[in-house]
Amino acid sequence: MIIRKLFKFENAHIVRNCTSRRCSRSIHGHSYKIEILLESNFLDNGQMVYDFGLMKTTIKELIDSFDHAITLWSEDNSEYLEFAKKFSERWVMLPVNPSAEQFSRVFFLMVERVLNLTVFQNNEKNIKVNSVIVHETDTGYAQCFREDAYNFENMGKIELKNIIFSEQIKREWSDYNMWDKILNGERFINPKSL
Numbered sequence: 001m002i003i004r005k006l007f008k009f010e011n012a013h014i015v016r017n018c019t020s021r022r023c024s025r026s027i028h029g030h031s032y033k034i035e036i037l038l039e040s041n042f043l044d045n046g047q048m049v050y051d052f053g054l055m056k057t058t059i060k061e062l063i064d065s066f067d068h069a070i071t072l073w074s075e076d077n078s079e080y081l082e083f084a085k086k087f088s089e090r091w092v093m094l095p096v097n098p099s100a101e102q103f104s105r106v107f108f109l110m111v112e113r114v115l116n117l118t119v120f121q122n123n124e125k126n127i128k129v130n131s132v133i134v135h136e137t138d139t140g141y142a143q144c145f146r147e148d149a150y151n152f153e154n155m156g157k158i159e160l161k162n163i164i165f166s167e168q169i170k171r172e173w174s175d176y177n178m179w180d181k182i183l184n185g186e187r188f189i190n191p192k193s194l
């Protein structure tokens, strides 16, 4: 069975080298909608795959890091990167171009890592990320499955340690060290009640 939870954020970017000129040469923004699809062949004590409420802790906080931020590609022009970081205190640096496709791969890997680190408390079993859908506009979206997330050869390597959040984003997290803890493999213990 598959469940899906929708998250939203506003974000700005340039997607270099794409065919659409407005997209590749002008900073512009989108009201993103992110669908996280989880699957399991078991149900928990509440007869749910995974309580939607539990997705509103670390997963939501991570996705919300992108809200009112600019997303940068580490390979972009250094002058542009310096400018963007100077004039936007909320920025995220990715090792890949911030297309809808790459956003969906990034979120797949992030959510999977969080789930792998989670200590479940309500008899949840065998929960996997089925896919992640990133709606960039009302009319265009990308959907990433596992084989896409790990298709490093054809789609570019994404190592979580190469995703960098600005100081202001970290300051706004409930735990300033959240990302470092995720990278270091610290466990997240789910609350027994929300």
Ligand SMILES: Nc1nc2c(c(=O)[nH]1)N=C([C@H](O)[C@H](O)COP(=O)(O)OP(=O)(O)OP(=O)(O)O)CN2
Residues within 6 Å of the ligand: 015, 018, 020, 023, 028, 098, 099, 100, 101, 136, 137, 138, 139, 140
């Ligand atoms: N496959 C992709 N194509 C495009 C992406 C992308 O991430 N993946 N991104 C863009 C631009 O960011 C652009 O802003 C969105 O493109 P488009 O759908 O053409 O935007 P419109 O607002 O013009 O959409 P309409 O609803 O058709 O008016 C470009 N392509």
